Amino acid sequence: MKQNISICWLRRDLRLTDNAALYHALKSKYPVLLLFIFDENILSKLASKQDPRLTFIQQTLEALNLELRQYGSGIEIKYGKPEQVWAAILNTYQVKEVYANQDYEPYARERDDALAEYLTSEHIRFNTYKDQVIFEMKEILKADGNPYTVFTPYFRQWRQKLNAFYIKPYPVKKYLQNLLQKKGTIIPALEEIGFQKSDQKFPGQSFENKLKAYEEKRDFPAEDATTHIGLHLRFGTISIRAAAMTALDQKADKWLSELAWRDFYMMILWHFPAVVQQAFKPAYDNIRWINNESDFKNWCTGHTGYPLVDAGMRELNATGYMHNRVRMVVASFLTKHLLIDWRWGEAYFAEKLLDYEQASNVGGWQWACGCGNDAAPYFRVFNPELQAKKFDPENKYIDRWVPELKQQKHVKPIVEHAFARERVLKVFKQALNQ
Known part of the structure; x- marks a missing residue:
C-alpha cells in the first residue's frame, strides 16, 4: 500500500528557510515531498535555448538537494505541462494534501485554478499561502x-x-525532520529538456x-x-x-x-490582469505607434547614438541586468523618442532580464510610457543627454559600455531630441483627444 503524503510544490520560492507553504506542509500530519516542475508551458515561450535563468534554477535546485540530503530527503523534479505532471504524480504517490505559495501572474492563476479543480475532484486539498x-x-x-x-x-x-x-x-528548520525520506533524486540536465547551460554570472545574496x-x-x-x-x-x-x-x-x-x-x-x-496587454489608461491604446523595426533593432543592440541609452542596452544584453535609472531612460526613449509600442520593449526586457517579474516590468513600462495607473505624465520626455550629465557626469558608466565614444566613433543619433519630443506630444495628444 502506498504511503500517504503531502506535497509542497516549489515555484518562485526556492529556499528551505522562511517559506510559508513549506512551513505549513511540514506541520501537516503527513510526510512532505518537495516537488519542482520545469513548466513546459513557460519554457516553450523562451526565446533563447541558453536562457541563463534556467541555469540559475538548476544550480539552486542542486544546492537545495544537497541541503535536503542531510534530512534523508530530496526534491522530485519533473519536466512537462503541469496538468500532465500532476496526473503522473497522483498515480505514483498517495497524495492527501498539496501546499504552494500564491503566484499573482495571470498564467499562474489559471494554472493554479485548474489544479485546484483537479485536486478537489480527487478529494485532495490544495492550500496556498502568501509568501x-x-x-x-x-x-x-x-x-x-x-x-x-x-x-x-x-x-x-x-x-x-x-x-x-x-x-x-516561518521557523521551517524546526520541522524538516517531517520531510519524506527519499533517496537518489535526479536533477535532469538542461540538455534533457531542450536547453543549454549558460555561463552567465549571477549576483550573490548578500545585500546588507x-x-x-x-x-x-x-x-x-x-x-x-x-x-x-x-x-x-x-x-x-x-x-x-x-x-x-x-x-x-x-x-x-x-x-x-x-x-x-x-x-x-x-x-x-x-x-487588473488586462494590463499585461492593455494600457491601464485605455485612451493610450489609441496611440498610433510608428513601430519602425530598424529603430527597434538599433535600440535592442545599443546603437541609437545616445550614449546613456546605448550603455544601458549593452549592459542588459551582456549581463541580464540594467540599472534602474537607466531602465527609465531607455524605456522613455523607446516609447517617446522612437514611438515604438511599450509592449515591444516589455517583451524584450522579459527575454533578457535575469530579475524579470511580469508585474514590475509591465508596471515600469507603462509608467515610462505614461499609460500606467500611476505613471509619469505623457509630456514628461526624458532627455537622454541631460540624464547622462546628471547621473553619469564623468562618463564612467558610458565609457564602460560605449568605449567607442572616447574615440569619437559612436554612431550619430537616430532621431533628434527636440524633433522627437515635439512629435510624441502631438501623437499622444491626438490619441488622448479621440
Missing part, C-alpha cells in the same frame, strides 16, 4: 474597498500597517552592506550602490520578509519603499 509579497491582493485597500491605483497613498497605508507580525520568519549608501547613490549607474537581489526575490532564494526586516533594522526607508513598489505592482496585476 512573495508583504501584503497581497486585498490586504491594503481604500476606505471604499477598492484597490489603490496611485502609489503614494498606497505606500502610506503599507508603511503604517507594516509591523513585526507581517515580517516574522549596500543599504546605507542606497538612498544617496542609487541613481548613479557607475556606482555599485544597488543590491542586485532582484533575481533572488524573483525566484524566492531570498525571503521578502527577511529583506524587509533588514531594511527596517538599517532604517533604509528608500529601499524599503522599493519593496513596497513591488507589492503595489503585484496587487495591480492581480486586480
